[in-house]
Amino acid sequence: MQHKTLGRRPGSPATREAILGAARKAFGAAGFERATIREIAQRAKVDPALVLHYFGSKDGLFSAAMALPIDPQQFAARILADGIEGAGVRLAHAFLALWEEPRLAGQVRGILRAAVSHESAAASLRAFIEGQVVGSVAGYLGEDARLRAELAGSHLVGLAFARYILRAEPLASAPLDEIVALVGPALQGYFSGAAQGGPQ
């Protein structure tokens, strides 16, 4: 789904980026259906018709705005570079860092929001998770590796939802380190497979 080298990219790069930035904010804040092209155009200080001229449709704009500048393979490699022990804490930290990063916060919120209420967005996220994320870590685990990896991932998604979207207290205001210290071991349980009976 990447534009490789097309004959010509429509629009001047600066205007295009301004629109994408505004779109990330709008989609992240309001979700796909409530975000409007008029609002995005106003935020980017361009004409609404120009937005569609660049991206063709609202869906096209959404896809372009939600493409994350992250390589999941590289992401997984960094988590697992130092071995499986401590991977839970490192994963919790790296994942939450994505949501804390101001430049990415709108995007990841938008992706989660869209996946909840938009079937095509859900399909994209599902394919991404099944193909890239889970596959990247499953090799390190044993028997029911993929299931364990997804359970760990589901915990992270739920965590992000509760903290950044629902903003339930005290979770929303808790220091990052405290959360990482608590969530890390829970994730580690899925990775090491020791959580079921014996202490680690």
Place this chain on the structure above:
Amino acid sequence: MQHKTLGRRPGSPATREAILGAARKAFGAAGFERATIREIAQRAKVDPALVLHYFGSKDGLFSAAMALPIDPQQFAARILADGIEGAGVRLAHAFLALWEEPRLAGQVRGILRAAVSHESAAASLRAFIEGQVVGSVAGYLGEDARLRAELAGSHLVGLAFARYILRAEPLASAPLDEIVALVGPALQGYFSGAAQGGPQ
């Protein structure tokens, strides 16, 4: 937020229930914004104007449809009746049972979907969780009890999202017992506080 004994409930009970049932299906399947009153009316085989006559507005209909027939205090008491040990597994089982129940599936899906993209729904769910759910279990835990309880809850929400909304494999097709056996200990880690090192 419960209707106690009002002077008169509008509409005949049967028609009212038909509308609520259709609304639960529609909101659960399409989310708040995409679900339409016209569609709900058609599903319930009534006139669109009748829906608004009963519930006043789309928001009113949503609130009425999403009121769960569940008492969180009672729910928590059942989980914790036999003590803190094994509570993780019991909680995982009870929570997933909610989502597996055909009569409730539409409702809980709708609640989660709406909470993601609708601030008022998010506020309701946030108040519900902070006031009822977390409070019900925090008493059983120690120092950072509320935070731990919310982290456990966030895992469950993420699990439901991944399995029932995103339907990511293999999680979506995994047997319930297998999931409960894996998730239970992760939740237990939050309850028993053993994950960090020190006992409570």
Place this chain on the structure above:
DNA sequence: GTCTATAGACGGATAGAC
């Protein structure tokens, strides 16, 4: 490449007949 104007469709809500 940028903007104006508007088409075309949809959905929530209301008024009032029966």
Place this chain on the structure above:
DNA sequence: GTCTATCCGTCTATAGAC
């Protein structure tokens, strides 16, 4: 209590001037 008709606002998307 139930339904018909419709108002009014909003949105995406397009056509075409400059």
